[in-house]
Amino acid sequence: MSKELRISIIGGGAAGFFAAISAKQHNPTAHVQILEKTSHFLAKVKISGGGRCNVCHAEFNNRKLAEHYPRGEKFLKKAFEQFDATSTMEWFEQRLVALKTYSDGCVFPLSNTSQSIIDCFLREAKKLDIELLLHHSIDTIEKLEGGGFVLRSKDKTITTDRVIVTTGGQPKLSGLHWLESLGHQIIPPVPSLFTFNMPEEPIKEFMGLVVEKATVRIEGQKLVGKGPLLITHWGMSGPAILQLSAWGARSLAEVNYQFNILVNWLDETKESELRVSLENTRKVHGGKMISNHCPFPIPARLWNFLLSKNEIILSSRWIETNPKQINKLVNTLLNDRYQVQGKTTFKEEFVTAGGIDLSEIHVQSMESKLLPGLFFAGEIMDIDGITGGYNFQAAWTTGFIAGKNAAL
Structure with a gap:
């Protein structure tokens, strides 16, 4: 009689739960556990989309869907062949989570609360007998010569057969050293979604005003953001700005967030018009x-x-x-010109560019090319999307693939 396959998932967020559920569905006899270092599962899901959770985006052409990722486009285009936006919507609706697609393509639970998504995951985990462990921080992963891994923390040691790392984006490189020590190349993290601070600009006095269709460019660069623009008490935000922050994550970090933007308040209207x-x-x-x-x-x-x-x-x-x-x-x-002097992370929904180098991950399985049996899913990889449900879609897709293959 073969021994029970043990699969440990490090990180109890969106990708972690999706990976765990996928693993258990593809191998019902496996022992699957989620190790979360904090006191709460799915904390980022809870606050996402203003507490509503933008589950995905209703873009059903996988090539076009992949174009919304400043980092990871080619990688995800292949991954979406296994699990895409259609798959996501069907997955939730099959589990009685009704969804609503808005005019901008964003998909939210019909209940308009992220708790519906959290409850769904917790129900599935209970039904599938997935072990959920809080306050389980992992400091090191060690590969065993005979196969399998040892996960260590200050006061715990866990022996397991497969590991899926789903610890999300890390704001500092130090948060990735434990994976770097395994030999993996780390792309240094920088913020990807943030709003623009304009301390010297009087337009801040009109905080709360929204222009529904604006086009914003970074002066001296080819970066362009389009969509609603929100004036805040610290500067500017809204989809047009957040698009720029995502596509310009690295170039804007290089100039220490000191740059100028040019706003077309009339969307794409030309001078002659x-x-x-x-x-x-x-x-x-x-x-x-x-x-x-x-x-x-x-x-x-x-x-x-x-x-x-x-x-x-x-x-x-x-x-x-x-x-x-x-x-x-x-x-x-x-061409209204404004001086940007700094950034503010977009609410608590921080997203980072950087993480595990995608060249070291098999796209068909999400397995490490360096350490067989080690898998990755979600934002721990060098993948990030613009706002609109794209980051969750990447979590569902990579989580599904990692869980399925870890269970084989």
């Missing part, structure tokens, strides 16, 4: 006060701020604007 629009406004609404008649989808307070920035008297009429004022207004609407 804008000049025609402004000339038509002068002709048709020339007698109206310029502050009271904004021909663009910009909040009134922001419109008046932009007018004042160009020394246009708010009580003046459209017909009274001169060519010099129009030129300055055109430049401000399309």
